[in-house]
Amino acid sequence: MIAAGAAFSWNPVTDWQALTSQSFMRNALIAGTIAAVLCSVVGSFVVLRGLTFAADALTHVGFAGASGAVLFGAPPVAGLLTLTLVAGTGIGVLQERLRGRDVVIGMILVGALGLGVLLLRLSSGYANQTYALLFGDILALSTRDVVVLGCAAALAVAGTVAIFRPLLFASLDEEVAESRGVPVRVLAVAFMLILAVAASAATQVIGALLAVALIVAPAASAQRLTHRPVRAVAIAVALGLAIVWVGLAIGYWLPYPASFFVTSMAAITYGVSRALGA
Amino acid sequence: MTGLATTVTSGVPFSPNPLDDLQILFQFEFMRNAYIAGTAAAVAAGVVGYFVVLRSLSFAAHTLTQIGFAGATGALAATVNPVYGLLLINGAGAAVIGWLGRRESGHDVVTGIVLTSALGLGLLFLALSPAPEAVPVLVGDVLGISAGQVLVTVVASAAILLAVGAIYRPLLFATLDQDLAEARGVPVVAMSVLLLFVLAVTTSVATPIVGVLLTFAILVGPAATAALVSPRPARAIGLSVVLSVLYMWIGLAVSYWVDFPPSVFVTGLAFAGYIAARSAHMWSHARLPLRTAAPPV
Numbered sequence A: 001m002i003a004a005g006a007a008f009s010w011n012p013v014t015d016w017q018a019l020t021s022q023s024f025m026r027n028a029l030i031a032g033t034i035a036a037v038l039c040s041v042v043g044s045f046v047v048l049r050g051l052t053f054a055a056d057a058l059t060h061v062g063f064a065g066a067s068g069a070v071l072f073g074a075p076p077v078a079g080l081l082t083l084t085l086v087a088g089t090g091i092g093v094l095q096e097r098l099r100g101r102d103v104v105i106g107m108i109l110v111g112a113l114g115l116g117v118l119l120l121r122l123s124s125g126y127a128n129q130t131y132a133l134l135f136g137d138i139l140a141l142s143t144r145d146v147v148v149l150g151c152a153a154a155l156a157v158a159g160t161v162a163i164f165r166p167l168l169f170a171s172l173d174e175e176v177a178e179s180r181g182v183p184v185r186v187l188a189v190a191f192m193l194i195l196a197v198a199a200s201a202a203t204q205v206i207g208a209l210l211a212v213a214l215i216v217a218p219a220a221s222a223q224r225l226t227h228r229p230v231r232a233v234a235i236a237v238a239l240g241l242a243i244v245w246v247g248l249a250i251g252y253w254l255p256y257p258a259s260f261f262v263t264s265m266a267a268i269t270y271g272v273s274r275a276l277g278a
Numbered sequence B: 001m002t003g004l005a006t007t008v009t010s011g012v013p014f015s016p017n018p019l020d021d022l023q024i025l026f027q028f029e030f031m032r033n034a035y036i037a038g039t040a041a042a043v044a045a046g047v048v049g050y051f052v053v054l055r056s057l058s059f060a061a062h063t064l065t066q067i068g069f070a071g072a073t074g075a076l077a078a079t080v081n082p083v084y085g086l087l088l089i090n091g092a093g094a095a096v097i098g099w100l101g102r103r104e105s106g107h108d109v110v111t112g113i114v115l116t117s118a119l120g121l122g123l124l125f126l127a128l129s130p131a132p133e134a135v136p137v138l139v140g141d142v143l144g145i146s147a148g149q150v151l152v153t154v155v156a157s158a159a160i161l162l163a164v165g166a167i168y169r170p171l172l173f174a175t176l177d178q179d180l181a182e183a184r185g186v187p188v189v190a191m192s193v194l195l196l197f198v199l200a201v202t203t204s205v206a207t208p209i210v211g212v213l214l215t216f217a218i219l220v221g222p223a224a225t226a227a228l229v230s231p232r233p234a235r236a237i238g239l240s241v242v243l244s245v246l247y248m249w250i251g252l253a254v255s256y257w258v259d260f261p262p263s264v265f266v267t268g269l270a271f272a273g274y275i276a277a278r279s280a281h282m283w284s285h286a287r288l289p290l291r292t293a294a295p296p297v
Helices: A012-021 A023-049 A052-071 A076-098 A102-122 A126-135 A143-162 A164-172 A174-179 A184-206 A211-225 A229-253 A258-276 B002-010 B018-025 B029-054 B058-066 B068-078 B082-100 B107-128 B134-139 B147-166 B168-176 B178-183 B188-210 B215-229 B233-258 B262-293
Strands: none
Touching: A012 A023, A012 A229, A023 A052, A023 A143, A023 A164, A023 A184, A023 A211, A023 A229, A052 A076, A052 A102, A052 A126, A052 A184, A052 A211, A052 B058, A052 B107, A076 A102, A076 A143, A076 A184, A102 A126, A102 B058, A102 B215, A102 B262, A126 B134, A143 A164, A143 A184, A164 A174, A164 A184, A174 A184, A184 A211, A184 A258, A211 A229, A211 A258, A211 B107, A229 A258, A258 B107, B029 B058, B029 B147, B029 B168, B029 B188, B029 B215, B029 B233, B058 B068, B058 B082, B058 B107, B058 B188, B058 B215, B068 B082, B068 B107, B068 B134, B068 B188, B082 B107, B082 B147, B082 B188, B147 B168, B147 B188, B168 B178, B168 B188, B178 B188, B188 B215, B188 B233, B188 B262, B215 B233, B215 B262, B233 B262
């Protein structure tokens, strides 16, 4: 929850100054921006490939990783990245065999949640940590967290750009892509690794339970507005930034959790784009 | 680590005599309430979970359990019994998922957005409620089951069993082969929507005991395990109910002595049972080709 800062004024310049005057808010805005860009790009492929449930499971696995890190006194971002990358590799390798078997993803998800709750129960500060990891505590991010997040996100975006064309081809029509010699399996695993970084980034901003909103909503909205894939990615990034910035700003001035405003903005954006789109 | 040490010793001492332990377990009304409500919810979850697994509705089931967070915290804010808030929000969630996802390939996107916006709404309700406590809502609370809630849970579970019993054959037919069932005049769309609503009621009665996060475990874990063990539907449903009641009983008992949330043990058992069944399944299937691959001469 955001401590009430300076009062809201109708002058955007003073509002901007108020928003960026405190270091915790600057960290939050930078982390939110990084996560919004990464999640919107990665989310475009999540929607195309029908991986929403897998993305949700990855964020829950991240919860278990962060809980373990808290128990052993390590920074949560380390546990988050480690376990999501491991689980992402596993899901990517098994993807062919997992198709149509969402119960396996469900069991991974629920096993990770149970493990996370157990690990947190074993550490002190149980209630506060549970809340922060599940629902996000973006204002508690340290500068080091933001730097780690930024480096991981830069790698993930660079990776996405590097495999963009074959990944898009494989996501739109896997069979034709495979027959043309595109290494669809390698791409699937590589993409799950990128998704793991995106899931970690989104978890840091709005928490493990809500993170999938940041991954799916901007991309799904953009794909409602245009059928051209590259343009859809660009629109998704713009929508993602708007969702996070507006959500964080409202959360700054109103005494309610910022995560609520981010997920509400995401749902409204999707609803409006459904109404507008073809 | 101090949390563990204090909570473990604050529990009731465990004795090696099982009769003493049973007496201690049931000496308090809250524990009797938890067991009656837990058993009723576990039976319903075992039956409904089987159809969730067969119809690949895991994501919808996961969503319907987690959006209960908004219902439970909304009830906290309005100071009414959480089960009514759960029924309301889960019913609404079932309607939205059923209606918006009718004829689309992007079904799971809608489900994901319903899921996260309801969870976000739950956060708002939590901030508005007089005594905001997220953790019992999330991971369940054996202390929180009132006598009134026991009655609601038992009645709702009986209604679920009656509903599933009444449509058992057409539901199973539509689940196993939707196209053929439709050709034979089974109302498959009505079956899907009805099952979503039954699922919503099931998650509503299980959530106060096992919690928003892990109700999914009791719903899908036993059923997925049973489906691996037996291909025959009636037998699999029976096994699913037995496992789910067993997990619930053990989970409640252990959480009484160790003062951990019951959901941790229920989930652990559900997960372990599934892994065991899966390993046995893979092992027996891995052996078959070896035998058949052996040269006949």
